[in-house]
Amino acid sequence: MGNLLALLLFLFTSSSLFAYEGVEFRLRPHQIPKDYGPRDVQAEIEFGRNLGGIILKRHSLYPDRELQKYVNLVGNGVAELMGRPELQYHFGVIDTELVNAYATPGGYVFVSFGALKLMENEAQLVGVIAHEIAHIDLRHEVKKLKIRALEDSYSTEISAIFGSTSATKRVLFEQMTGKAMKILFEEGRSKEMEVEADLQGIRTMMELGYDWKSYIDYLEQLDHLMGDVSAEISKTHPTSHERIAEIEKLVAEEKIVTKPGKKNQKRFEAYVRL
Amino acid sequence: MVIFILFTILSLLSTSVFANTFYVKSYLLPVYQQTTAGQPFHQFRRGDQLQALQISREGWVQVKKGEVQGWVQQNRLSTKPVQSRISLTKRSLKPSVRKKRNVRVRTVMAVVGVKGLRDSKSGAFKETESDLKAIRELESLSPDAQESVDFILSANP
Numbered sequence: 001m002g003n004l005l006a007l008l009l010f011l012f013t014s015s016s017l018f019a020y021e022g023v024e025f026r027l028r029p030h031q032i033p034k035d036y037g038p039r040d041v042q043a044e045i046e047f048g049r050n051l052g053g054i055i056l057k058r059h060s061l062y063p064d065r066e067l068q069k070y071v072n073l074v075g076n077g078v079a080e081l082m083g084r085p086e087l088q089y090h091f092g093v094i095d096t097e098l099v100n101a102y103a104t105p106g107g108y109v110f111v112s113f114g115a116l117k118l119m120e121n122e123a124q125l126v127g128v129i130a131h132e133i134a135h136i137d138l139r140h141e142v143k144k145l146k147i148r149a150l151e152d153s154y155s156t157e158i159s160a161i162f163g164s165t166s167a168t169k170r171v172l173f174e175q176m177t178g179k180a181m182k183i184l185f186e187e188g189r190s191k192e193m194e195v196e197a198d199l200q201g202i203r204t205m206m207e208l209g210y211d212w213k214s215y216i217d218y219l220e221q222l223d224h225l226m227g228d229v230s231a232e233i234s235k236t237h238p239t240s241h242e243r244i245a246e247i248e249k250l251v252a253e254e255k256i257v258t259k260p261g262k263k264n265q266k267r268f269e270a271y272v273r274l
Numbered sequence: 275m276v277i278f279i280l281f282t283i284l285s286l287l288s289t290s291v292f293a294n295t296f297y298v299k300s301y302l303l304p305v306y307q308q309t310t311a312g313q314p315f316h317q318f319r320r321g322d323q324l325q326a327l328q329i330s331r332e333g334w335v336q337v338k339k340g341e342v343q344g345w346v347q348q349n350r351l352s353t354k355p356v357q358s359r360i361s362l363t364k365r366s367l368k369p370s371v372r373k374k375r376n377v378r379v380r381t382v383m384a385v386v387g388v389k390g391l392r393d394s395k396s397g398a399f400k401e402t403e404s405d406l407k408a409i410r411e412l413e414s415l416s417p418d419a420q421e422s423v424d425f426i427l428s429a430n431p
Contacts, residue, residue: 053404077426080301086357092412
């Protein structure tokens with residue numbers, strides 16, 4: 001009788017646990033990540049905002065208000081539909097010929113004027129922005145730097161740094177900012193993070209009806225530039241060759257229909273006056 | 275009899291633990307008749323609470339809200355209520371460190387300890403002040419949500 005009960009119990013619980021495929025219901029309690037609460041998000045925004053200010057100290061905003069407005073419309077359009085709902089995203093074109101884009105935690109995205117010059121249409125801009133939004137959505141820096149609002153262990157968390165009066169904590173804050181700057185400007189993120197952001201970016205492009213192949217074209221352009229030692233291109237990303245291979249694998253695996261999407265080239269050219 | 279009672283209790287428990295409620299994360303969520311997309315016949319809005327009827331392997335969820343029933347993309351749904359938007363744009367940027375604070379021995383020791391953990395190549399502490407004016411200017415550029423959604427969904431070849 002006991003065995004029968006145990007068997008029934010096992011069958012019942014296992015079937016309900018696997019009722020919803022692909023959803024976090026399947027995770028065991030110790031595997032479920034602790035939620036990020038409003039205070040964690042607040043710490044994240046404060047950290048990312050400060051980091052964004054440091055980037056703007058290094059590279060000022062490109063002095064073309066219409067262009068800034070255009071990039072904000074595109075960026076916010078993507079973010080409102082695909083980004084994290086608790087974040088207000090901000091987008092800026094920075095005045096540098098260096099070809100790169102940066103995302104800081106909390107919703108701050110920067111695209112260099114050099115990168116815009118390399119682009120041919122709006123689909124490529126959407127691809128780059130969706131890639132950067134993915135870094136924020138997937139909390140790549142938040143996880144790496146352990147940005148949480150925990151009060152009990154400030155030696156490894158920045159939580160209590162905000163609003164703190166301690167000089168020690170300020171030093172820790174500066175150290176973390178330094179680490180984040182190093183990731184953004186020198187070392188770059190891991191190949192896995194870049195590929196993960198690429199894949200999410202491609203899915204976003206497809207869902208918004210953009211021509212995702214334009215993003216592949218952009219990556220190929222980057223590859224050409226990387227081969228040119230004189231080109232002003234940031235070396236913080238893995239080679240485009242590796243990234244394109246991963247995207248093509250995703251397209252094959254998910255049986256993505258390769259119908260042509262929109263490029264919005266004329267609108268892009270109207271705003272990005274070179 | 276015992277089995278029946280146990281089964282009933284477990285059934286009740288399972289429906290409460292594995293609730294099939296989803297919340298809309300994105301500003302707008304198009305609803306389709308089939309999982310092959312095509313033209314949406316309805317749109318849900320951020321925060322809407324939906325009842326999930328079934329989940330496909332391809333990342334689609336069949337949902338119902340009131341009279342409306344259709345398929346939506348799973349990645350735009352959350353199993354938890356959507357957090358309200360958090361904004362710090364009116365707050366100060368810098369961590370509020372009191373000026374002219376007396377530096378105690380304990381603080382100095384802690385700073386030394388932190389410096390000791392630093393990468394040998396990173397050298398002295400870098401200037402990490404933010405450009406507060408520029409970040410505020412950037413924040414002032416944010417357009418209206420509806421305007422930006424309309425903009426991104428429009429085709430302009």
